[in-house]
Each structure stands twice: as structure tokens, then as C-alpha cells.
Amino acid sequence: MKSLRICMLSYHTCPLASEEGKETGGMNVYVLELSKELVKQGHQVDIFTRCQDATNQRIVEIMPGLRLMHLLAGPPMGLPKQQLLMYLDEFVDRWQQFVAEFDVTYDAIHAHYYQSGMIAQKIVQLHPGLPIVTTFHTLALMKNLVARNQQEQESEARINAEYSLVATSQAIIAPSRTDKSYLEHLYNAQPARVQVVTPGVNIDLFKPMDHVAAKQSIGAEPDEKILLFVGRIEPLKGIDAIMYALKMIRHRQPNWNIRLWIVGGDISQPSDQWSAELQKLQRLREVLKIPDLVHFVGQQHQLSLPAYYNAASVVVMPSHYESFGMTALEAMACGVPVVTTNVSGIATFFDNDADHLVATVNNPLRLSEQIEHLIDEADHHPELTAELRRTAEHLAWPKVAEQVAAVYDQVSSASN
Numbered sequence: 001m002k003s004l005r006i007c008m009l010s011y012h013t014c015p016l017a018s019e020e021g022k023e024t025g026g027m028n029v030y031v032l033e034l035s036k037e038l039v040k041q042g043h044q045v046d047i048f049t050r051c052q053d054a055t056n057q058r059i060v061e062i063m064p065g066l067r068l069m070h071l072l073a074g075p076p077m078g079l080p081k082q083q084l085l086m087y088l089d090e091f092v093d094r095w096q097q098f099v100a101e102f103d104v105t106y107d108a109i110h111a112h113y114y115q116s117g118m119i120a121q122k123i124v125q126l127h128p129g130l131p132i133v134t135t136f137h138t139l140a141l142m143k144n145l146v147a148r149n150q151q152e153q154e155s156e157a158r159i160n161a162e163y164s165l166v167a168t169s170q171a172i173i174a175p176s177r178t179d180k181s182y183l184e185h186l187y188n189a190q191p192a193r194v195q196v197v198t199p200g201v202n203i204d205l206f207k208p209m210d211h212v213a214a215k216q217s218i219g220a221e222p223d224e225k226i227l228l229f230v231g232r233i234e235p236l237k238g239i240d241a242i243m244y245a246l247k248m249i250r251h252r253q254p255n256w257n258i259r260l261w262i263v264g265g266d267i268s269q270p271s272d273q274w275s276a277e278l279q280k281l282q283r284l285r286e287v288l289k290i291p292d293l294v295h296f297v298g299q300q301h302q303l304s305l306p307a308y309y310n311a312a313s314v315v316v317m318p319s320h321y322e323s324f325g326m327t328a329l330e331a332m333a334c335g336v337p338v339v340t341t342n343v344s345g346i347a348t349f350f351d352n353d354a355d356h357l358v359a360t361v362n363n364p365l366r367l368s369e370q371i372e373h374l375i376d377e378a379d380h381h382p383e384l385t386a387e388l389r390r391t392a393e394h395l396a397w398p399k400v401a402e403q404v405a406a407v408y409d410q411v412s413s414a415s416n
Contacts, residue, residue, distance in 0.1 A: 004408050007106040007123075008035055008047040009116035011091060012084050015047060016060065016068060025232050026326040027137045029302060030199050031112055032062075037200070037401035039065040043408075046104070048095055050084070051076045069098060082155065084115060092122045106130065107412040110404075113137055114158055117165040131170040131411035136162065138323050139179065141186050146236050146320035146361075163187055170411040173197050173404065175324035176345025195407050198345075199326050200400035201392050206306050206333035208385055214310035225258040225375060228312035228336075230305065230327045233265035233277045238318035238341065240284055244364035245316075247288045249372060260294045263308055267298040309334040314374045319344055320361050333392035335385030337374040339367065 051070035074087035140154035322344035
């Protein structure tokens with residue numbers, strides 16, 4: 001395969017957000033890790049993101065062949081995602097200035113999330129023939145399906161933008177067979193244009209380590225059984241279901257020293273200034289009368305996460321909708337048992353013999369039984385760690401990047 005130059009668009013969130021002191025999600029990790037591996041394999045990648053801090057360097061050289069550009073578009077401060085739509089044209093203007101200044105051309109644009117896709121469409125109007133590869137990461141129609149109130153609903157404008165991108169993108173990368181089906185049946189995507197390429201995992205960072213040492217490094221008690229949640233703090237993640245399950249486990253296993261550790265969210269302010277969802281979870285632990293069993297950890301740097309995973313007895317991801325579930329993959333790479341719901345993309349990778357790893361949405365009784373089973377199994381079957389690690393190794397970033405690069409090569413060749 002020839003060496004390619006890729007324009008990577010991550011408009012609404014910076015892949016270096018963790019290093020810049022901001023909360024990150026799976027998309028940040030995806031864009032950064034994929035870009036690094038593509039460069040290792042001989043390609044060149046420029047990542048473009050909106051400047052969210054006046055102190056950001058305009059150009060950050062992450063490694064030779066990989067640059068990240070902070071482009072000014074709107075006020076350099078945190079803005080709601082919906083308001084970011086006002087500054088798409090300004091972002092495109094800054095992008096145009098950059099490519100003219102450095103005299104660069106690209107073989108393909110890889111747009112992440114629908115807003116980046118809208119920018120890609122504007123760029124292609126100025127540079128006809130430049131192919132667009134889109135990764136949505138989440139789909140508005142599916143988020144609306146599981147939304148519990150009007151505030152959680154995605155806008156009709158977003159839905160229409162996703163329809164448009166499905167129709168105009170030369171390729172769409174879906175993280176799972178499940179999302180491919182949603183794209184085909186809900187968004188009328190042409191099957192040949194949708195390529196299933198799972199997210200990857202950094203198996204050099206996420207790997208097994210001594211369980212006791214990991215607990216010690218995060219300040220947990222030696223005999224503590226940790227249920228771990230890692231991710232954004234939002235309703236569709238189903239964190240409340242873990243708290244219900246924890247209450248049931250405590251009732252059945254009164255002698256267990258068991259706690260739920262929630263990694264994510266900004267808890268740097270007094271609790272009355274926490275996000276609405278964090279405050280809701282804080283109230284729920286009081287209502288369930290388990291205040292001492294739920295520990296809010298706050299957001300953590302990516303490099304700190306392996307210690308939390310390795311300290312855990314079980315990682316729980318009870319999402320109402322999850323396009324894939326990178327948290328589960330990172331935990332598995334550490335050899336830690338995972339329970340995820342049957343609506344997550346990663347659940348399709350478990351065979352029928354692994355039904356104890358797959359829960360149903362909003363079923364805390366079933367979830368509690370599965371957690372108990374996994375804790376008991378891990379205590380008596382140490383080979384489980386190696387089995388989980390082997391599964392994760394099949395999805396290491398080098399293999400994933402090769403598949404993504406093949407998509408770029410295909411659309412680039414077709415456009416020439």
C-alpha cells in the first residue's frame with residue numbers, strides 16, 4: 001500500500017484533551033491512538049480540532065509525521081455542542097488558510113462525529129474529489145431511542161446531518177456489526193460503503209499487573225472487591241443500574257467488602273456544582289442507603305487507567321446504547337472480567353458460552369447475579385485473565401490501523 005496523507009477532523013473535542021486537563025471519552029482515545037499507529041505504518045496524519053483554550057499551541061507535533069492543529073473557531077472556551085454549529089464556516093476558513101500556508105494536499109478526510117462530517121462536506125465543496133470517510137461514534141436515532149427525557153434528545157438537525165453524511169461519504173467506518181445494521185436499516189446506507197472496523201486497544205499500556213499492587217496504587221483496601229465504571233457520566237451509560245445491583249449484592253453478601261468506583265466526570269468543584277447527572281447519582285446512593293459503597297473518583301488520565309482496571313474485580317458497562325465499548329476492551333486487555341449489556345457493539349464479539357458477560361438493559365437483578373458469578377469465577381479460575389487478554393490482543397491498534405488504512409486506500413484510488 002502506498003503512503004497516504006490523511007486529514008483527520010475532530011472538531012468538537014481535542015484528542016489531546018486529557019493532557020490539556022479536560023475530560024476525555026472514547027472518541028478522543030480512538031482518534032489519537034489510530035493516528036499514531038497509522039504514522040508508525042508509514043502514513044502521514046494531520047489532526048484538526050477546534051481551539052478550546054487561548055493557551056493552546058497552534059501546531060503540536062505529536063511525533064514525526066503526526067501533527068495536531070488547534071484552529072480558532074468561535075470563543076476559545078467550553079461551549080455546548082449545539083452552539084459549535086455556529087462556527088463551522090470559520091473553522092473551514094482556518095483550515096483553508098493552513099493548507100495554503102503549508103501547501104499540503106490530502107488523499108482522504110476522516111471525519112469523526114457528525115459535526116466534523118459537516119465540515120468535511122464544506123471542504124469538499126472547495127476541493128471536489130477529496131473523498132470523505134466518516135466515523136459517527138454514536139448515532140442520534142439510537143440515542144433518541146433510549147433517551148429518558150426531552151433534554152437527552154438529539155436534535156432533528158443532527159439527524160438530518162447524519163442522513164446527509166451517510167449519503168455523501170465515500171465510506172463509513174462502523175465499530176460493530178450492530179451499528180452497520182443501524183446505518184443500513186435506519187439511515188439507508190449502501191451496504192458496500194459501510195466497513196466494520198472495531199476500535200483498537202493499546203496492549204502495551206493496558207496489560208495485566210499485580211492485583212494487590214494495583215489496589216495499593218489507587219488507595220483501595222487490600223480485601224476490597226471493586227466494581228469499576230469508567231466513562232462519561234451521562235444517563236445512557238446506565239450507572240444507576242450498577243448502584244441497584246450493588247445494593248442487591250450487599251444484601252446477599254453482607255460479609256463482602258465491596259464498593260463501586262466511578263471513574264469519570266468533573267468532581268473538582270463542590271458537589272453542589274457537579275453536573276446534573278453526577279448529582280443525581282449522588283442522591284441515588286443516599287436513597288439506596290449505600291453512601292459508603294459508592295466512590296466518585298473523577299476523570300483520570302489515560303495513563304492512570306490500567307491501575308484502576310487491574311484493581312477491579314469486575315468492570316461494568318451497563319449502557320442503554322453503546323456503539324462499541326472501548327472501556328470493556330481496555331479492561332479485557334488487563335485480564336479483568338467485564339459485564340456489558342447486549343446493546344453494546346462489543347457484546348457481538350462474545351460467543352454463546354459467554355452469556356455471563358452480557359447483561360440486559362435495566363435488569364439490576366440479573367446484573368447483580370452476573371457480577372457475583374464473575375467475582376467467584378475470577379477467584380477460582382485464574383486462567384480467565386489470560387483468556388480475556390488473548391481476546392483483546394486480536395483488536396490491538398496495529399491490526400485496526402491496517403484495516404482503516406485499507407479503507408482510505410480504497411476511496412483514494414476510486415477518486416483518482
